[in-house]
Amino acid sequence: MNGCSDNTDPMARTSGSHSEITGPRLREAAQRLFARHGYAAVTMRQIAAEVGVQAGALYNYIPDKQGLLADLMRAHLEDLLAAWADEPRGEGPLGALEAFTRFHIRFHLERPDAVFIAYMELRNLAPENFAGIEALRKRYETELEDILRAGQAAGVFDLPDTKLATLAVIAMLTGVTTWYRDAGRLSRERVAGLYWDMVRKAVGA
Amino acid sequence: MNGCSDNTDPMARTSGSHSEITGPRLREAAQRLFARHGYAAVTMRQIAAEVGVQAGALYNYIPDKQGLLADLMRAHLEDLLAAWADEPRGEGPLGALEAFTRFHIRFHLERPDAVFIAYMELRNLAPENFAGIEALRKRYETELEDILRAGQAAGVFDLPDTKLATLAVIAMLTGVTTWYRDAGRLSRERVAGLYWDMVRKAVGA
């Protein structure tokens, strides 16, 4: 993760003082600032100030600003896919859809900054980075589409257009990150329940 | 550099009474570029090049870059509210909801750039501009909320949480702009119909 070449000597990593802490802190600061102000509006010096180093030091951990953005987005989407792969499914398409709904809301509410970046900064990715990131996003989308298609085939759902339903449901669920606040009147569990109620009805189950 | 081959010619290539055309062209170019690359990533010189003038000339029409963004967003939201005010409603809450759904999709698909900006660049608004823009956005949101509340009161809808349903429906509908392409397999009418089908079911009607 630290961008160094092959780590041939496991003991060599203990030489510096802050190397193990600066890398993660850089990523955290960048994620927070990118989400808050947008990739293009954030300067390397702002990130460095947040980390507590000079701007030049950041380049011990990242190739460049663009690479930093791509890394953040890729890491987020890989986390997402891995977490969903580990998530227990319910029974049948209906159970799977409920699992997906509750998982999606929980996962996204836990990382609002990463979600924001992944959805808003696609246009700031260089073409060579965009392709890979977009493929990951598509893979996640397909997870839901497969559930809906299976439910449609099993006669559990009523969907005139499975593909459109996939996009509609994901947009609805992801929208939660734009308004949900921890201090609000609804708990995350309650929100997930309310969304599941709407999703279930929307797919005709 | 004006791009002309003859750089010894001191005379400007274009000039004269273009004032009535340059203003709108500036706004169109800015809208397209802001939507494509993001407000912070677009330079005044890029906009000027698109319009066909030098950067300095833009300031005959706008106070500054920030004012340009605020103007674009305010104009779009006022258009949105005015268009919805003129839109014929169907009968009762169900008819109103269908009218809103179809209107929202049609209106948003007709101006993808303006929509993109209005909902992605809120964070780039200076505080004094943000308040007014956010109020307009809220007013539109309330239009849907009122419909849902009326339908809930009339027993036509089944909504455990009207406020959340409002946000969920708007997110779902607005999401159409992220994937719809005119060259795709579905017409706008068909898409609106499919979304209406899901919305109707989601609200329990």
Added chain:
DNA sequence: GTGTTATCTGAACAGCCGTTCATTTCAATC
């Protein structure tokens, strides 16, 4: 102690940023 090595500083680089303004251009009016 010496030497090694990862880490960070601080200055520099070339270039772009939004914005201003004196000047130039030219259609419209007298």
Added chain:
DNA sequence: GATTGAAATGAACGGCTGTTCAGATAACAC
């Protein structure tokens, strides 16, 4: 033809941009 004035130019402004790099610093091994 002369005058006017809106509209555009082109250069300039101070400041900020991402990135590089020689040199300082400090923790480790010996």
